Amino acid sequence: MRILHLLNHTNRLNGHVHAAVDLACEQKRQGHDVCIASGGGDFDRLLAANQVATRHLDHERKPLTVLRSLLAFRGHVKEWKPDVIHAHMMTSAVLAYPICKLSGLPLITTVHNEFEKSAILMGLGTRVIAVSESVRRSMQKRGVSADKLRVVLNGTIGAARFANRSTMPADLAKPSIVFVGGLHPRKGLPDLLAAFNTIHGDHPAARLYVIGGGPMENDYRALAAESGGGEAITFVGAIDDPYPYMLAADIFVLPSLADPAPLVISEAREARCAIIGTHVDGIPQLLEFGEAGLLVPPGAPDVLAATLEDLLAEPDTLETWKQRSQMRLETLTIERVARETSNVYRSAMAQPELSLTASQTG
Structure with missing residues (x-):
């Protein structure tokens, strides 16, 4: 499977970055082709050591920057040819959504920070991963369809970071x-x-x-x-x-x-x-x-x-x-996290309307 992750940066500052980096490295270890498009940061060297490709994508929330990033991301998708796109924060989901619609690709979003009001935008995903059962319940109450939601509990044991x-x-x-x-x-x-x-x-x-x-x-x-x-x-x-x-x-x-x-x-x-x-x-x-x-x-x-x-x-x-x-x-374990995430990808890729869109655009 070819997987393209989006996140705002790869610095050590935030838990969602740690989770995304751990997942990408483990997915590569399990035999997938994996790329992260982000603003770059501390973990780029670790990603390279684990043979995870990287592409630069500015996530600054300014109108002109967003437009440039949309065009750049469309180029990354054409060049990388992913089977699935996985967005880890609100800006990433907003950037990915139109490109996924145009290309017929499934968009997976992960709700890392459910307490933020903007987390509702993660509902743009074909599948929405909640990092705990509590997050799943909260996102469903906020209007995200139960059919979209999947729980993949966070785990770090065995991660490449360590x-x-x-x-x-x-x-x-x-x-x-x-x-x-x-x-x-x-x-x-x-x-x-x-x-x-x-x-x-x-x-x-x-x-x-x-x-x-x-x-x-x-x-x-x-x-x-x-x-x-x-x-x-x-x-x-x-x-x-x-x-x-x-x-x-x-x-x-x-x-x-x-x-x-x-x-x-x-x-x-x-x-x-x-x-x-x-x-x-x-x-x-x-x-x-x-x-x-x-x-x-x-x-x-x-x-x-x-x-x-x-x-x-x-x-x-x-x-x-x-x-x-x-x-x-x-x-x-991160092995369990990656395995369950792959199952979410497969369920999204099998969605009939996505298969139809892909065949029409391919």
């Missing part, structure tokens, strides 16, 4: 609690800071490591400094690979207020952390609905504090939840 990563745990104080995520309100870090402040008096040896950067970093640093446990909180900043921190962590916490299907849960489970996540969006599904990790309500730092207290006070309970994070890890 081929040469370090498996040496970071040197962390014990017991250690780790957060990995963007420092913006959606990730709920203030709730974790408040919870840590609550339990730190009873567990003065505990340390919290905050990994990530973002627009709220200075505010969150100030909030941590004002708390009673501020000296026990380390802001590591944004780093290329937080996996050594997860390998060393006793507890991984993701206190998100909204999160369609965070890739970091897959990594934390692979690293054998005891995991606490909020009961929002795709997090429960990634944690086997509470079997592979503890679920707490979003925006409830008191409940989060009590859950942390239970784990820190009982070493046997902590070890049990580390072991439980390992159940059914095969559901979180």
Whole structure:
């Protein structure tokens, strides 16, 4: 199969880029011909090393740029001759839609950021991939036909991005609690800071490591400094690979207020952390609905504090939840993601009206 992916860039900044790059590399490994058209970025070298072709396509949202990009993309389609086109963000879907209509090609869209109002435009796809069951339900409520929607749960285990990563745990104080995520309100870090402040008096040896950067970093640093446990909180900043921190962590916490299907849960489970996540969006599904990790309500730092207290006070309970994070890890592999995505492609390619259009234009 010849597959052409569209995304805005290939920089390390966003989870949807990581997911698309992982998928493209795995599809190539599984024997497909794969190309990514984007604005380019950090992962272009990795893509080349994995024999994934790249083409430049500007995604800037200006009228003249969009027109030029439409013409450029039409040229890429004629040159690459894909069997299917896969768009990963709203601008990509808008650029791809008219070209797919003209060429008779199926358009697959993936809803990575369902919380954005513009996500409804992903309904332009012949098939619309939701990255969790929660996202599927939300998109259907917003008017996307159930016939179009397919769920392919995110997973990262075995991804090409991690081929040469370090498996040496970071040197962390014990017991250690780790957060990995963007420092913006959606990730709920203030709730974790408040919870840590609550339990730190009873567990003065505990340390919290905050990994990530973002627009709220200075505010969150100030909030941590004002708390009673501020000296026990380390802001590591944004780093290329937080996996050594997860390998060393006793507890991984993701206190998100909204999160369609965070890739970091897959990594934390692979690293054998005891995991606490909020009961929002795709997090429960990634944690086997509470079997592979503890679920707490979003925006409830008191409940989060009590859950942390239970784990820190009982070493046997902590070890049990580390072991439980390992159940059914095969559901979180990139191999499974690529295989299920190929099934979505085939269902779209078999759609009768597309076959008719292709024969008329071919």
